[in-house]
Amino acid sequence: MSKDQAVEDSANMGKLQISNAIFTGGFNTVTRMHLIKLDTNNGGGLCSDCEQSYTHVSDDEAEDQALSLLSMADDFETKDSNGFGSEVKNNDVKHQPNFGEKTRRSLTSKLPVSPTILIPYRLLTIVRTLLLGFYLTWIVTHPNDESMWLWRIFNTCELWLALSWLLEQLPRLCLINRSTDVSALKDRFESPNLQNPKGRSDLPGIDVFVTTADPEKEPLLVTANTILSILAVDYPVEKLACYLSDDAGSLLTFEALSDTANFARIWVPFCRKHEIEPRSPEAYFKQKHDFLKNKVRLDFAGDRSRVKREYDEWKVRINSLPETIKRRSGAYNSTKELQTKMNPSEMGEVSLNEIKIPKATWMSDGSYWPGTWEDPGENDHSRGDHVGIIQVILASSDAKPVYGSNKNGKNLIDTTNVDIRLPMLVYMSREKRPGYCHNKKAGAMNALLRTSAIMSNGLFILNLDCDHYIYNSLALREGMCFMLDKGGDRVCYVQFPQRYDGIDPDDLYANHNTLFLNVNMRALDGIQGPYYIGTCCIFRRIALYGFSPARVTEHHGLFGTKKTKLLRRKLTVSKKEDDEMGTQINGYTLDCDDADDADTGSLPLPKRFGNSTSLASSITVVEFQGTLLQEFDSKDNRGRMTNSLTAPQEQPLDVATIAKAISAISCVYEDNTEWGKRVGWIYGSLTEDVVTGYKMHNRGWRSVYCITKHDAFRGTAPINLTDRLHQVLQWATGSIELFFSRNNSLFATRRMKFLQKLNYFNILLYPFASFFILVYCFLPAISLFSRQFVVQSFVTLLTFNLVDSITLYLLVIIEIKWSGMTIANWWREKQVCVIWATSSFPVAVLQGLVKFITGVDISHTLTPKLATLKDGDDEFADLYVVKWSFMMIPPITIMLVNTIAIAVGIARALYSPHPEWSKLVGGVSYSFWVLCHFHPFAKGLMGRRSRALNLFYVWSGLVSIIVLLMGIYITSDSRAQNHMKFQFP
Ligand SMILES: O=c1ccn([C@@H]2O[C@H](COP(=O)(O)OP(=O)(O)O[C@H]3O[C@H](CO)[C@@H](O)[C@H](O)[C@H]3O)[C@@H](O)[C@H]2O)c(=O)[nH]1
Numbered sequence: 009m010s011k012d013q014a015v016e017d018s019a020n021m022g023k024l025q026i027s028n029a030i031f032t033g034g035f036n037t038v039t040r041m042h043l044i045k046l047d048t049n050n051g052g053g054l055c056s057d058c059e060q061s062y063t064h065v066s067d068d069e070a071e072d073q074a075l076s077l078l079s080m081a082d083d084f085e086t087k088d089s090n091g092f093g094s095e096v097k098n099n100d101v102k103h104q105p106n107f108g109e110k111t112r113r114s115l116t117s118k119l120p121v122s123p124t125i126l127i128p129y130r131l132l133t134i135v136r137t138l139l140l141g142f143y144l145t146w147i148v149t150h151p152n153d154e155s156m157w158l159w160r161i162f163n164t165c166e167l168w169l170a171l172s173w174l175l176e177q178l179p180r181l182c183l184i185n186r187s188t189d190v191s192a193l194k195d196r197f198e199s200p201n202l203q204n205p206k207g208r209s210d211l212p213g214i215d216v217f218v219t220t221a222d223p224e225k226e227p228l229l230v231t232a233n234t235i236l237s238i239l240a241v242d243y244p245v246e247k248l249a250c251y252l253s254d255d256a257g258s259l260l261t262f263e264a265l266s267d268t269a270n271f272a273r274i275w276v277p278f279c280r281k282h283e284i285e286p287r288s289p290e291a292y293f294k295q296k297h298d299f300l301k302n303k304v305r306l307d308f309a310g311d312r313s314r315v316k317r318e319y320d321e322w323k324v325r326i327n328s329l330p331e332t333i334k335r336r337s338g339a340y341n342s343t344k345e346l347q348t349k350m351n352p353s354e355m356g357e358v359s360l361n362e363i364k365i366p367k368a369t370w371m372s373d374g375s376y377w378p379g380t381w382e383d384p385g386e387n388d389h390s391r392g393d394h395v396g397i398i399q400v401i402l403a404s405s406d407a408k409p410v411y412g413s414n415k416n417g418k419n420l421i422d423t424t425n426v427d428i429r430l431p432m433l434v435y436m437s438r439e440k441r442p443g444y445c446h447n448k449k450a451g452a453m454n455a456l457l458r459t460s461a462i463m464s465n466g467l468f469i470l471n472l473d474c475d476h477y478i479y480n481s482l483a484l485r486e487g488m489c490f491m492l493d494k495g496g497d498r499v500c501y502v503q504f505p506q507r508y509d510g511i512d513p514d515d516l517y518a519n520h521n522t523l524f525l526n527v528n529m530r531a532l533d534g535i536q537g538p539y540y541i542g543t544c545c546i547f548r549r550i551a552l553y554g555f556s557p558a559r560v561t562e563h564h565g566l567f568g569t570k571k572t573k574l575l576r577r578k579l580t581v582s583k584k585e586d587d588e589m590g591t592q593i594n595g596y597t598l599d600c601d602d603a604d605d606a607d608t609g610s611l612p613l614p615k616r617f618g619n620s621t622s623l624a625s626s627i628t629v630v631e632f633q634g635t636l637l638q639e640f641d642s643k644d645n646r647g648r649m650t651n652s653l654t655a656p657q658e659q660p661l662d663v664a665t666i667a668k669a670i671s672a673i674s675c676v677y678e679d680n681t682e683w684g685k686r687v688g689w690i691y692g693s694l695t696e697d698v699v700t701g702y703k704m705h706n707r708g709w710r711s712v713y714c715i716t717k718h719d720a721f722r723g724t725a726p727i728n729l730t731d732r733l734h735q736v737l738q739w740a741t742g743s744i745e746l747f748f749s750r751n752n753s754l755f756a757t758r759r760m761k762f763l764q765k766l767n768y769f770n771i772l773l774y775p776f777a778s779f780f781i782l783v784y785c786f787l788p789a790i791s792l793f794s795r796q797f798v799v800q801s802f803v804t805l806l807t808f809n810l811v812d813s814i815t816l817y818l819l820v821i822i823e824i825k826w827s828g829m830t831i832a833n834w835w836r837e838k839q840v841c842v843i844w845a846t847s848s849f850p851v852a853v854l855q856g857l858v859k860f861i862t863g864v865d866i867s868h869t870l871t872p873k874l875a876t877l878k879d880g881d882d883e884f885a886d887l888y889v890v891k892w893s894f895m896m897i898p899p900i901t902i903m904l905v906n907t908i909a910i911a912v913g914i915a916r917a918l919y920s921p922h923p924e925w926s927k928l929v930g931g932v933s934y935s936f937w938v939l940c941h942f943h944p945f946a947k948g949l950m951g952r953r954s955r956a957l958n959l960f961y962v963w964s965g966l967v968s969i970i971v972l973l974m975g976i977y978i979t980s981d982s983r984a985q986n987h988m989k990f991q992f993p
């Protein structure tokens with residue numbers, strides 16, 4: 009096909025056709041477009057469909073309508089859009105904000121915590137700090153001559169525990185409460201006014217990123233439900249784009265997604281019509297309460313049951329997809345084989361038996377799937393080696409609502425007066441090649457960042473893991489309140505708490521993380537903001553590009569004050585000298601004052617898209633009625649072009665745009681450009697999330713924590729012990745790696761607030777410091793066996809502990825008052841803190857050291873996800889599944905050693921003529937206290953006995969004996985060592 013023809017074809021192609029085309033390509037790979045002969049009724053690839061059509065298989069890709077788009081992309085020039093952004097720029101005199109009474113309302117409010125809570129809380133903190141101070145000075149100045157070793161170890165542990173408590177406590181003193189006003193947001197951005205008579209939404213564009221990595225470990229149904237909840241979210245349809253990144257490059261995920269888009273045509277209007285919550289069908293239909301409550305429309309019950317039936321059918325289709333594809337591919341492959349054997353001329357001299365036909369995976373229209381094939385032996389079709397793939401499954405829509413029609417043969421439910429448009433939906437699988445590190449989730453996120461920059465360029469980005477769905481359809485609006493409010497332009501991200509469905513009522517392994525999510529994260533909000541925890545987070549795009557926050561300067565009149573003039577001059581300078589960035593429009597300036605930022609400000613694209621006329625690097629931020637419209641233009645002198653893009657709805661989504669996008673989604677591309685060093689998600693750590701957030705705080709941004717009455721998002725969590733241990737291990741290994749990594753920026757803090765910095769140190773240091781907890785757990789047993797006491801006086805220890813516990817519990821009671829945590833949550837967190845410290849954390853430290861010394865990478869394992877919750881008795885059957893892990897050895901050892909120590913201590917005291925009761929009581933109560941912390945662990949192990957359990961006991965038995973002997977040897981002072989006779993009673 010000639011180039012001219014291709015261009016002509018593409019010119020004729022409307023949006024509809026774009027969504028029927030799969031684009032493939034990569035860094036040095038030819039860009040191709042394959043038109044799918046799509047039968048919408050059989051979008052999911054039904055069997056009947058393939059059985060009818062497999063005889064028409066084309067011989068090779070030459071017959072496909074594949075176009076080489078490479079040359080076209082070369083010709084492609086960014087047209088100056090007449091969109092929103094430029095309009096504002098040219099006519100900014102006319103568009104002076106004209107906020108009425110309504111629009112002046114604040115979008116968020118920061119409520120101080122009531123003094124009746126805050127004052128006693130602060131006082132108690134001071135009291136406990138003093139108390140700990142006195143106690144520590146007492147134990148330090150009163151050495152226990154009887155057992156110097158025990159005393160020293162005990163001192164160190166107590167010192168650390170006190171310090172770590174203090175570090176955790178400090179941020180909690182700056183508590184604040186936040187709330188949002190979604191109706192004020194609507195008034196300001198979506199109600200008719202002079203400039204906007206139709207009340208067209210002025211809300212900014214949001215791109216939603218969902219990552220998947222494995223259609224088997226991450227069930228398709230879970231991912232599909234996440235997508236449905238996004239498509240049905242309450243946000244202007246034309247401003248929303250949803251991208252699914254598939255790191256498996258699997259046809260399963262691809263077909264599941266297009267089938268999801270088909271079901272969305274029923275589901276989304278239904279949600280809008282009856283204001284359904286939550287908008288994930290699985291979660292919605294599982295709700296136990298009376299679904300008719302608060303529903304006013306008469307046709308609700310009928311609509312619900314019709315949609316439910318349709319959902320169940322769709323579910324069956326999704327669940328049978330693996331089988332469908334397997335059968336289809338089998339049929340195609342055997343036809344292909346037959347054809348080859350019938351035409352031996354093509355094969356030359358090769359004998360028939362030697363011909364090897366690849367076991368390809370076939371799409372429903374009878375062509376090869378460009379991604380991963382089931383037979384992993386094929387080059388260019390395995391997980392780590394395939395082209396990049398993009399398909400726009402649903403094209404972006406116009407700003408005008410499209411209303412549905414009456415119920416009829418085609419329409420499942422009556423949708424008159426219901427907007428039936430769907431947001432843009434894109435399937436994406438980045439190019440992967442052997443020898444290039446794909447950087448796991450961080451790599452996927454960055455590929456999404458680049459793809460979306462070209463295709464929709466939403467000002468904001470929501471990041472969701474595939475198993476986290478939108479639980480409250482107003483969530484995006486709540487996030488926008490923070491971003492668009494006064495001062496919001498210093499906010500780099502809005503983090504929402506990570507909540508879960510389907511956790512056992514006892515929350516045995518503290519999956520709810522209440523202490524972290526309801527107390528610590530909220531406390532940080534009072535300083536510079538919460539951590540980014542990897543999911544449920546809305547970002548400001550420019551913050552991800554490595555810019556510093558805008559320095560907002562008031563606009564004083566039109567041609568105004570000196571201040572404005574000063575900024576104007578700066579603008580002129582930056583246009584001339586490309587090493588300085590910063591420009592100013594409408595009284596707002598975006599200042600990128602350091603070299604680091606200036607370097608990363610551009611979104612690099614391959615050279616072939618560049619043109620070498622412009623020199624200055626500049627970023628323009630235009631403010632319009634509180635909405636930021638950004639425009640990236642020009643390029644720097646290194647030939648990397650930045651995008652010239654405007655607001656999402658103005659972006660033409662045509663063949664050339666997608667062709668441009670596809671070359672930037674390769675892991676090869678990453679290795680050859682600046683990406684990964686400074687822009688986007690930070691690579692090279694298992695906790696890329698915390699580091700990514702850290703970098704932003706370091707540049708002076710603040711983040712915001714958004715806890716709402718109804719959870720904004722919900723996900724699934726590992727509910728069995730082994731999975732949970734592995735998850736914690738992964739998190740801890742990430743922290744350790746960070747400390748050892750050569751180019752970590754942890755020590756080069758610039759604009760971060762001191763308390764915030766201290767806090768990052770605390771959490772990242774935690775796995776190391778947990779060593780003290782591990783030691784602490786062995787102390788009482790050693791003490792009991794050696795008949796030595798940790799401190800000089802039992803009475804002082806007991807007295808201190810009593811007073812200390814009282815202050816601690818008072819503090820906790822106040823915390824419970826403001827955080828929504830319960831006493832059970834708190835106690836569970838205390839317990840698992842000790843369990844992690846003795847299991848996952850030491851292993852993480854070991855792994856980190858191994859990596860530091862040998863350079864061997866630690867593999868990221870996907871956290872297992874439950875397919876769907878089962879009803880009835882076996883809902884939590886998974887809770888007691890125990891898989892062996894060597895992380896379990898230390899906790900088991902601690903439990904055994906302490907149990908034996910208690911028994912031996914008691915027996916010995918009973919038979920001894922001079923029982924030292926205070927030592928016994930001290931040792932036993934301290935031992936028992938340790939044991940209490942391991943209760944959830946023991947329960948997790950004993951719940952369902954399995955053969956693996958016996959193995960534990962043998963192992964831990966052996967280890968306990970060794971630990972005991974060593975402990976006794978170390979702790980026995982010189983007197984005891986002289987006559988090493990330990991007699992058991
Ligand atoms: O090569 C990969 C590996 C993972 N993922 C995706 O990353 C997400 C998180 O992975 P998961 O195995 O579910 O990790 P969790 O332990 O559940 O994740 C928590 O901890 C991670 C590390 O701190 C964060 O990145 C996550 O967002 C946070 O939910 C999932 O959507 C995966 O599909 C990819 O896209 N590509």
Ligand SMILES: [Mn+2]
Nearest residue numbers: 473475724871
């Ligand atoms: Mn997860």
